[in-house]
Amino acid sequence: MDSVNGSSGTSGTSSASHASDSASLGAQAEPSAAQTREDELRDALESNPDAVAALGALTAAPSYAALSVEQQVEALNAFAATPNLATATYLQGAAEQTLDPQATPSALTPDAGTLTLDGQTYSIRNGELIGADGAVAGSIRNDGQVQLNADTAPRSVYDDINTRVQLRELGPDQQMRDLVNLHAADPNGRLDNANINREMARLATATIAQARREAMDMRVVSDFRSVEEQNALYAQGRTAPGRIVTNATGGSSWHNYGLAVDVAFNDARGQPSWPDNAHWDRYGEIAAARGLEWGGNWRGINDRPHIEYHPGLGAGEARTMLPGYRQGGLQQVWNQLGLGAR
Numbered sequence: 001m002d003s004v005n006g007s008s009g010t011s012g013t014s015s016a017s018h019a020s021d022s023a024s025l026g027a028q029a030e031p032s033a034a035q036t037r038e039d040e041l042r043d044a045l046e047s048n049p050d051a052v053a054a055l056g057a058l059t060a061a062p063s064y065a066a067l068s069v070e071q072q073v074e075a076l077n078a079f080a081a082t083p084n085l086a087t088a089t090y091l092q093g094a095a096e097q098t099l100d101p102q103a104t105p106s107a108l109t110p111d112a113g114t115l116t117l118d119g120q121t122y123s124i125r126n127g128e129l130i131g132a133d134g135a136v137a138g139s140i141r142n143d144g145q146v147q148l149n150a151d152t153a154p155r156s157v158y159d160d161i162n163t164r165v166q167l168r169e170l171g172p173d174q175q176m177r178d179l180v181n182l183h184a185a186d187p188n189g190r191l192d193n194a195n196i197n198r199e200m201a202r203l204a205t206a207t208i209a210q211a212r213r214e215a216m217d218m219r220v221v222s223d224f225r226s227v228e229e230q231n232a233l234y235a236q237g238r239t240a241p242g243r244i245v246t247n248a249t250g251g252s253s254w255h256n257y258g259l260a261v262d263v264a265f266n267d268a269r270g271q272p273s274w275p276d277n278a279h280w281d282r283y284g285e286i287a288a289a290r291g292l293e294w295g296g297n298w299r300g301i302n303d304r305p306h307i308e309y310h311p312g313l314g315a316g317e318a319r320t321m322l323p324g325y326r327q328g329g330l331q332q333v334w335n336q337l338g339l340g341a342r
Helices: 002-029 033-044 049-059 069-081 085-099 198-213 227-235 280-289 315-336
Strands: 112-117 120-125 128-130 136-140 145-148 164-170 176-182 218-222 260-266 306-308
Touching: 033 049, 033 069, 049 069, 049 085, 069 085, 085 176, 112 145, 120 136, 120 164, 198 218, 198 260, 198 280, 198 306
Parallel strands: none
Antiparallel strands: 112 120, 112 164, 120 128, 128 136, 136 145, 164 176, 218 260, 260 306
């Protein structure tokens, strides 16, 4: 009897020990709030590999690893607002400063670059903005915050989609690299065209602004198109030279009602380009999140540069607007859609 009791007692102790070990392992496996937030960002930015790489650069930094979990979450939330390599670099420096308030990390400011703001162009030298006269006109940080000497408060380079900004940093290999490089997104003022509905222009601007915060260098290349222009475009590749670029005849495109725009990516010279390896899917996600229809989701012709806005109607219902357009022009179309005045 004692032997049985003794055996039973040993078994119970062993089971309790295993249970305790399992609980401990379970507790260790539970992700921290910072890891959970990082995973959320990775999922959200999956279609923008550059942003995901920037996130990896931030979380791999020794200064970030030395922060508390709460501080890491704070850094990740700051990164989420402007997820690009420049922001990640700034946050690495901010983490160093958090750990040592007396430190002045070089990562906080760009080593070189250029900025065109309000029609004025400045060169960047170790965080200083140098005007055409060679004088220091203000400062700039890698998180995009600019403080001009003449301004009472800082502003962000991401607030105006036509700001030209290139932030450069000296890498470990002693070579300069771009942290972010953005050209003017609407140099021809297409979104200011009176024939573009204001809500459409606002949503397109918001989409491009978010893309720029993710270091996607985009620009508007097409806006309003008359019915006659649409018919000429439809003829291309059919009865006129060129390749087929649209399946929409005049009146069948939302461009004809000022409710669509097309974009491209800027190349290194600031000229429009349509590379296959650009982050078109991420652009489409950003547009869709703002209630826009993205042409990349269409069957047939896959129109990745195209976004449009027509609440309550489908992409293929543009032609139903033609009678109203012929009767009362763009304003009547917009009134029918509840989009108000120009």
